[in-house]
Amino acid sequence: MRAFKDYVFISDNPVSLNLDTRGRLHAEDAPAMMYADGYSLFHLSGTPVPKNFIETPRHEILAKDVLAIENTEQRRIAYELMDKTRMKELKDYQVLDEVKDDGQGYPMKIVSFKVKQFTEPLKYLNCSCPSTGREYFIETRQDKCWLAKNKSFGLEKINWLKEF
Numbered sequence: 001m002r003a004f005k006d007y008v009f010i011s012d013n014p015v016s017l018n019l020d021t022r023g024r025l026h027a028e029d030a031p032a033m034m035y036a037d038g039y040s041l042f043h044l045s046g047t048p049v050p051k052n053f054i055e056t057p058r059h060e061i062l063a064k065d066v067l068a069i070e071n072t073e074q075r076r077i078a079y080e081l082m083d084k085t086r087m088k089e090l091k092d093y094q095v096l097d098e099v100k101d102d103g104q105g106y107p108m109k110i111v112s113f114k115v116k117q118f119t120e121p122l123k124y125l126n127c128s129c130p131s132t133g134r135e136y137f138i139e140t141r142q143d144k145c146w147l148a149k150n151k152s153f154g155l156e157k158i159n160w161l162k163e164f
Contacts, residue, residue, distance in 0.1 A: 012036060020045055028081065029054065044077045053078060063087045067115045084137040087113065092121065099145045103160055104130040108145040111137070125149060 016034045020026035024046030025033055031040035031054070042054045053061070061082040067090075069075040087093065090113040097110040106128035112121045124137040125148040142148035150158055 022046070027054070044081070047073050047077055049074055049077065059083050061086065063090050067117075070117075085135060087111070087124070087137055096123070097144050102127065102130075102145075102149075104128075106130070106133070108149065110140065110143055110145055110148055123148075125152065 012035060014033045015036050016031065018025070018027035018030065018032045022045075025041060025043035026045055027042075028044065032043040034040040040051070042049050042051050044054075058081060061078065063082065063084075063086045066075060066078040066082050069078055088111075092112075092114040094112050095109050096112050099108040102108045108128075109126040110123060111126050112123045114121045123140050123142070125140045125142070125145065126135070126137050127145075127149065128135050138148070138152050140148040140151065142151055149160075150156060
């Protein structure tokens, strides 16, 4: 099988080639592929991304910039890599519900903010992993913390005793 019936491409081999475990172009802090003349391709998980996204340290990526990316796949990848705590800097960020202690010593919040691509505000459960303490923002349609947490596990009514 030939990729192109009427064309042949001739090229030097790249001086660097970075792939993910699925064989897709991928590099989080460098070009995914670079040639000797400096020509480079920037990809994350096989998706092309702007060079400035690769060059920007993760902790400096602003949530408003990620959410402004028009390409859905690029926005998804940028969101996956950004520091989710930067979402607190969004202009319309507000807390809809808050629990001081989730039973593991961590607070939970339902936060909401607007994004220009959507008519309705987006809502997230801001919570922490009980075993690592890592903070997460999990998309939800709920307005109350406990209901959002339950729904994130596909549960309706449950009383949490212990998490691991």
